[in-house]
Amino acid sequence: MIVYESYITELGDVAIAACELGGEDISRGIVALRFYDEERPLQLGAGWQRGASELTDLAALQLREYIAGQRKSFDLPLAPQGTEFQRQVWDALLQIPFGETRSYSQQAQWLGKPRAIRAVARANGANPVAVVIPCHRVIGANGSLTGYAGGLPLKARLLTLEGANFVGQGELL
Template identity: 65%
Template sequence: MFDLPDDAVLYAALSSRDPAYEGRAYVGVTSTGIFCRLTCPARKPRPENCRWFATAREAEADGFRPCKRCHPAGATAEGDKAVVALRSAIEADPGRRWTELDIEKMGYDPSTIRRAFRRHFGMTFLQMARNIRLRQGARRVADGDAVIDAQLDAGFDSASGFRQAFAKLFGHPPAAMRAEQGLVADWIDTPLGGMIAISDDQALHLLEFTDRKALKSQINRVSKDMKGKIGLGQSDITGMTAQQIAEFFAGDRSRFDLPLAPHGTAFQRDVWDALCQIPAGQTRSYSEVAQAIGKPNATRAVARANATNGIAIIIPCHRVIGADGTLTGYAGGLWRKEKLIAAERRYAGEP
């Protein structure tokens, strides 16, 4: 989507394993027929054996095969075999109470795993597993089960631990969260992880990945703006959201038609409206978004508004990248931004 720099710059980035080009440039090695990320840990090829590509698809189209060490055709996190194995283990047994001893028994060093998960997801493996157990408990409470039953099902040893986990996220304990009127929260599963959807009967107010660091403050803002607590349950809007998200990832929907109620200032809403005008399969820089809203000098303010978007994917803040083509910060994790942009390439030819 952006012109690559000259070969000398790219080779220097390859030699230093510069992460700034992650997802934006790839090297094909003519002597092996393999293509890699610039961050690949493999021995570096000679400069005359390098060919450069802007996308993994271009490298494959030119006859190169993806490297089995850095997995350049997948998202960044997929290049770490330990991360892939442990995430698969969580999915296979979401109610399991993992410990560092379990990690060691699988043949991994807990400190290495801790750093890897923080690098890719902004949280440790044990925190990710706990969040998934909490999600299970929330669903049971929303379905009307007793809190103690939900607590045991989610794998928490004590009622206080279960209540504290809920209270930390929502600001009040689970017993006070049964849906009656107003806003309701529900979990939506996606190929990129669980998301919290908060809606009423009229619009979607929040859609965020459950492991986002700022999720609690986002929820508090919605609750404060609507002058009430948020219950657990599903509205018709939540169901529509889950269906359209599933269609998006299946390749059957490039645009969403959900009623939205984003919570922000007038300037932030102008930025978010502009984001919704970026077609799937395309990207914009922050300065281009600033120009689109008629405020070309507000690039930094646009970046802040982009970062505070509380309706992920539907309002596509992931389509905004650095002016040099690098994948800049994404609240849901750069690995998700990379995966979303890659997934949307199938829509690039649509109007």
């Protein structure tokens, strides 16, 4: 069973979903972390039930520590659902250090699929666990911000919080 709860953070409202027990089709871990607002309404997964859990509360705590500058990495079990390729892309995102960025091209090369830039970009866009799986650290080859499910202003705030450099830094904050 997947449970979710909404939390208020300095970056906005976030819903965190977790599978506490795991099973044959899904592992125990964080399934989703999604920012939402009036422009981006919360999208729930099929069968999710509202209710905080040990994992959702832990993820919220670690997210708040990250926002406060007290945490540079997350220590959470993850259980994002996606294709094998998507999971490979998301695993590659976890290798990008705090405060650094990569381009989609660099990410595709790291995966050994240098021509799969658009597929990598689509998989990044499908990342269900924002911030923890740091798709916000992937920017355009020219250093500019590119799409982000939480919106470019949120992406700019996350990168600025980490001290990362990108083009247009002051424009979106």
